[in-house]
Amino acid sequence: MKTTTIKKKDIAGFLDNILTEYKVFAPVTRDERVVFEEIGAGSEAILDYQNTPMPPKGILFPQTERLFSYRSTKEIPDIVVPSFEEKQQLIFGIRPCDARSFTILDTVFDGDVKDPYYVNRRANTVMISIGCTKPQATCFCTSVGGGPFSEEGSDLLMIDCGDEYVVKVASDKGTRLLEKRGFEDAGKDKLAFVEEVIKKAEASMGPEVETDGLKEKLDKSFNDPIWMQVTDKCLGCGLCTYFCPTCHCFDIVDETVGSAGERIRIWDSCMFPLFALQASGLNPRPTVKERFRQRIMHKFSYMMDDYGKIGCVGCGRCVTECPVNLDIRQVLDKISRSEDIK
Amino acid sequence: MNEVTKKIREVALKLLQKKKVDLVIGFEKGTLPLRATPCFVRREEEADRLVWNSFCENNLAKYIIRRPERVAIMAKGCDVRAAVELIKENQISREQLVIIGIPCQGMVDRRLVKAELQEREILEVVEKDNELILKGGDFKETLDRNTFLYHSCKTCTHRNPVIYDVLVGDVVEESNVDPYEDVKQFEDQLPEERWEYFSKEFTRCIRCYACRNACPLCYCQECFVDSSSPPWIGKTTNESDTAIFHLMRAFHLAGRCVECGACERACPVGVDIRKLHRKLARDVKERFGYESGVSLEQVTPLATFKPDDPEEFILNP
Amino acid sequence: MKNPYVPFPMRIENIVMETEDRDIKTFSLSFVHAEDEENFQYIPGQFAELSVFRTGEAPFGMASSPSQNGCLEFTISKVGVVTTALHNMEEGEIVGVRGPLGNGYPMETLRDKNIVLIGGGFGFSTLRALTNFMIDESNRAHFGDITVVYGARKPGQLLYKEDLENWGRRPDLHLYLTVDTGDEEWKGRVGLVPTIIKEVAPSSEAAYALVCGPPIMIQFTLPVVEKLGFPPDRTLLSLEMRMKCGVGMCGRCNIGSKYVCKDGPVFSCAQLSELTSNEY
Numbered sequence: 001m002k003t004t005t006i007k008k009k010d011i012a013g014f015l016d017n018i019l020t021e022y023k024v025f026a027p028v029t030r031d032e033r034v035v036f037e038e039i040g041a042g043s044e045a046i047l048d049y050q051n052t053p054m055p056p057k058g059i060l061f062p063q064t065e066r067l068f069s070y071r072s073t074k075e076i077p078d079i080v081v082p083s084f085e086e087k088q089q090l091i092f093g094i095r096p097c098d099a100r101s102f103t104i105l106d107t108v109f110d111g112d113v114k115d116p117y118y119v120n121r122r123a124n125t126v127m128i129s130i131g132c133t134k135p136q137a138t139c140f141c142t143s144v145g146g147g148p149f150s151e152e153g154s155d156l157l158m159i160d161c162g163d164e165y166v167v168k169v170a171s172d173k174g175t176r177l178l179e180k181r182g183f184e185d186a187g188k189d190k191l192a193f194v195e196e197v198i199k200k201a202e203a204s205m206g207p208e209v210e211t212d213g214l215k216e217k218l219d220k221s222f223n224d225p226i227w228m229q230v231t232d233k234c235l236g237c238g239l240c241t242y243f244c245p246t247c248h249c250f251d252i253v254d255e256t257v258g259s260a261g262e263r264i265r266i267w268d269s270c271m272f273p274l275f276a277l278q279a280s281g282l283n284p285r286p287t288v289k290e291r292f293r294q295r296i297m298h299k300f301s302y303m304m305d306d307y308g309k310i311g312c313v314g315c316g317r318c319v320t321e322c323p324v325n326l327d328i329r330q331v332l333d334k335i336s337r338s339e340d341i342k
Numbered sequence: 343m344n345e346v347t348k349k350i351r352e353v354a355l356k357l358l359q360k361k362k363v364d365l366v367i368g369f370e371k372g373t374l375p376l377r378a379t380p381c382f383v384r385r386e387e388e389a390d391r392l393v394w395n396s397f398c399e400n401n402l403a404k405y406i407i408r409r410p411e412r413v414a415i416m417a418k419g420c421d422v423r424a425a426v427e428l429i430k431e432n433q434i435s436r437e438q439l440v441i442i443g444i445p446c447q448g449m450v451d452r453r454l455v456k457a458e459l460q461e462r463e464i465l466e467v468v469e470k471d472n473e474l475i476l477k478g479g480d481f482k483e484t485l486d487r488n489t490f491l492y493h494s495c496k497t498c499t500h501r502n503p504v505i506y507d508v509l510v511g512d513v514v515e516e517s518n519v520d521p522y523e524d525v526k527q528f529e530d531q532l533p534e535e536r537w538e539y540f541s542k543e544f545t546r547c548i549r550c551y552a553c554r555n556a557c558p559l560c561y562c563q564e565c566f567v568d569s570s571s572p573p574w575i576g577k578t579t580n581e582s583d584t585a586i587f588h589l590m591r592a593f594h595l596a597g598r599c600v601e602c603g604a605c606e607r608a609c610p611v612g613v614d615i616r617k618l619h620r621k622l623a624r625d626v627k628e629r630f631g632y633e634s635g636v637s638l639e640q641v642t643p644l645a646t647f648k649p650d651d652p653e654e655f656i657l658n659p
Numbered sequence: 660m661k662n663p664y665v666p667f668p669m670r671i672e673n674i675v676m677e678t679e680d681r682d683i684k685t686f687s688l689s690f691v692h693a694e695d696e697e698n699f700q701y702i703p704g705q706f707a708e709l710s711v712f713r714t715g716e717a718p719f720g721m722a723s724s725p726s727q728n729g730c731l732e733f734t735i736s737k738v739g740v741v742t743t744a745l746h747n748m749e750e751g752e753i754v755g756v757r758g759p760l761g762n763g764y765p766m767e768t769l770r771d772k773n774i775v776l777i778g779g780g781f782g783f784s785t786l787r788a789l790t791n792f793m794i795d796e797s798n799r800a801h802f803g804d805i806t807v808v809y810g811a812r813k814p815g816q817l818l819y820k821e822d823l824e825n826w827g828r829r830p831d832l833h834l835y836l837t838v839d840t841g842d843e844e845w846k847g848r849v850g851l852v853p854t855i856i857k858e859v860a861p862s863s864e865a866a867y868a869l870v871c872g873p874p875i876m877i878q879f880t881l882p883v884v885e886k887l888g889f890p891p892d893r894t895l896l897s898l899e900m901r902m903k904c905g906v907g908m909c910g911r912c913n914i915g916s917k918y919v920c921k922d923g924p925v926f927s928c929a930q931l932s933e934l935t936s937n938e939y
Binding site: 067068070072075076077079081108109111113114115116119120218219222223248249250251252253254256259261263265268270275276277278279280282284285290294297298301302303305306 | 660661662663664665666668691710712713714715716717738739742753755873874899900901903904906907908909910911912913915916921935936937938939
Binding site for chain 2: 031032033048049050053054063064134136137138229232233235236237238239242243251253255264266268269272273274319320321323324325326327329330
């Protein structure tokens with residue numbers, strides 16, 4: 001099966017059916033904001049939204065995660081690793097940029113060394129994304145290898161066609177899910193119609209960020225004073241990293257009560273001042289300039305070296321959420337165009 | 343272009359031409375509608391980047407801390423107050439600073455505006471007198487800017503800079519609103535109700551520290567939350583640790599916070615941080631008759647001891 | 660799927676106070692479970708993450724040679740939270756270990772070459788591991804001349820005094836010790852490591868220079884080593900960075916696109932000069 005259709009009014013019922021077998025995460029409204037949360041009924045999911053401020057990366061890579069617990073006495077501590085959830089889960093209504101972000105996180109957590117917490121969860125997760133018929137002015141997914149209807153990372157991609165969605169099947173997992181529920185192939189006409197919708201959306205996207213030759217330019221720029229200029233206004237807070245769907249830096253801490261303890265993994269940020277501080281007192285990235293440069297170089301150069309992928313999906317969250325409107329597109333553009341960097 | 347923008351550019355240009363300063367810190371047009379962004383002008387030809395509008399929401403005093411060079415700063419009422427406190431705390435000397443004071447009519451809360459328009463994407467904003475004309479792909483709406491000011495601007499009692507070297511724009515009328523009206527109402531609630539309110543607020547906090555980093559008076563080289571030796575609080579989003587972060591930060595700012603609201607504006611999840619800070623600001627005002635950032639001579643009461651201090655602690659151990 | 664975050668237990672068998680300022684100790688650990696010992700195959704230059712349960716974890720270079728069976732040694736300087744907790748521990752107590760991690764010294768490449776080991780202060784631990792490994796009976800024939808230059812601030816700060824004595828007696832190893840400032844009993848060389856290397860002038864022919872020490876020592880040693888004719892691809896450094904996961908996932912210890920925990924900690928100067936970043 002390549003495509004099928006589902007009427008918008010049937011979505012709630014579709015999700016209710018899925019809930020009998022899967023844990024479902026979907027966009028819901030909470031305190032005037034749209035967030036991804038576990039739903040109890042299909043009617044809770046909202047379909048009409050642009051994108052959640054907070055990306056859904058926390059579903060597979062939680063902000064706080066217990067790696068193991070132990071009880072420490074003079075004897076050998078008993079280490080207990082939390083059991084990995086067996087129940088299947090489904091993330092519904094995710095945007096293609098966010099679905100794609102997981103393929104980038106896969107390169108980090110599912111490489112030569114595997115992170116079992118992430119990998120197990122990922123294997124148990126089905127992604128149903130909704131393509132972006134109205135990309136926002138801050139979206140630049142097409143500049144970094146993605147697109148408003150990219151299927152990368154999705155199992156099913158839903159395309160809004162008025163009162164129904166055309167559903168493109170992007171993986172075997174997706175096929176199995178639909179076949180089990182009696183969906184049938186929609187035929188070629190629907191596909192043709194959908195191509196028009198896709199073309200229109202892609203055409204509506206704003207000015208691109210030039211990524212051709214960007215890595216080489218960035219590598220040459222490392223010691224250039226341009227970094228001082230672009231980071232003048234950066235507060236060094238770390239908000240951009242928390243809202244970024246591909247940022248994955250974490251810290252590991254031990255928290256204890258009495259003789260019982262837990263080793264916990266928590267989100268961390270390369271923008272935080274003590275991120276790389278060594279016990280000797282040496283801090284290889286002592287000021288905001290070095291830390292911001294590290295962030296940009298990591299995403300647009302180092303990840304290319306290590307994994308062959310740009311570590312950015314162009315979702316635009318860092319642009320909209322930054323308290324001082326430090327715009328990554330502007331920074332990259334400035335460096336790309338700088339004639340002083342050779 | 344409004345008059346204030348024109349004047350600011352002239353002032354900045356002159357200061358740079360006459361080499362009175364090495365750097366002018368102000369605002370320029372943002373890359374998004376409803377935003378202006380901090381701007382660092384070091385060369386004469388860059389002076390034309392500077393603007394003044396209803397989106398100049400950041401507290402620029404943040405950027406003058408421990409600067410070695412001579413700096414001019416475009417400062418609204420709250421920015422000047424922060425600068426005053428920083429001068430008193432020896433983070434910059436008065437002589438290094440040229441304060442371009444701007445009487446402020448309040449800044450527009452971009453989130454309130456966006457909420458008003460629900461999910462419709464705003465592509466362009468034009469300001470005309472007190473109107474905000476918002477344009478999107480298929481709509482145009484006009485809003486009254488005064489309805490959409492930040493709460494901190496609606497309760498602001500120091501719109502005019504308390505000190506300045508150059509004043510740009512006309513003096514505005516100070517509001518006689520009681521800035522602590524809602525704090526008093528909140529205080530009348532039961533302790534359980536108040537705790538429940540803040541507990542709920544803190545569950546939203548994601549510990550991104552945007553509030554702390556946006557605050558001009560948070561400038562410790564090593565903040566207590568970052569320290570691991572000793573680890574004062576945990577780094578997870580555990581409710582207890584998060585509550586302590588906000589409460590302790592509020593105490594560290596008691597008598598110093600100028601209630602500019604930079605913290606709230608930076609917070610991406612809408613935690614009601616300012617209420618805590620304003621409660622303490624009000625307490626300091628009532629007990630010590632001190633308002634932070636309005637006088638270069640008065641020292642903050644929590645850094646001072648006088649023998650006739652109402653608190654007896656030091657005298658009677 | 661192996662869980663890379665879970666440590667296995669080891670018991671503290673022996674603690675040696677190494678320095679007169681009492682800030683550096685060497686811990687000898689024994690395996691609690693036999694299968695952990697079987698699985699722990701390491702080479703000199705690798706490191707492990709030591710856990711003090713209820714306090715935290717930190718990375719330490721292996722100070723023992725793989726030729727020493729049944730135990731692992733770590734030399735620990737008391738500088739922070741975890742190291743202070745370790746220093747407060749006693750023989751018989753349990754710590755957690757994750758490892759071996761890192762790339763270690765390129766043992767195949769070093770075979771049949773002359774090896775010049777240059778260490779300063781606390782950074783000497785992995786070089787000591789390598790030296791002990793090379794002079795072990797079964798290995799000695801595979802390496803050429805071995806020259807060790809090792810310096811500390813004061814005589815009381817020299818580590819591994821027993822090893823130093825043994826090495827000094829061996830005819831198949833040239834040992835040059837130095838201190839920045841001597842004391843009444845010190846009869847040996849006095850001078851900074853870079854100065855001593857200039858004096859000793861080890862030959863760079865078919866030789867590798869392995870340098871390990873505090874950043875300032877490395878900064879002044881490298882030009883001397885270069886002048887002696889050691890090319891960048893035959894000058895190896897063992898770097899240190901703040902680490903957490905130790906397996907290249909937490910994003911913390913990178914220099915450019917290389918992670919010190921995974922692609923290092925041993926890098927040649929040639930590799931380092933190719934990196935975009937100088938943040939180390």
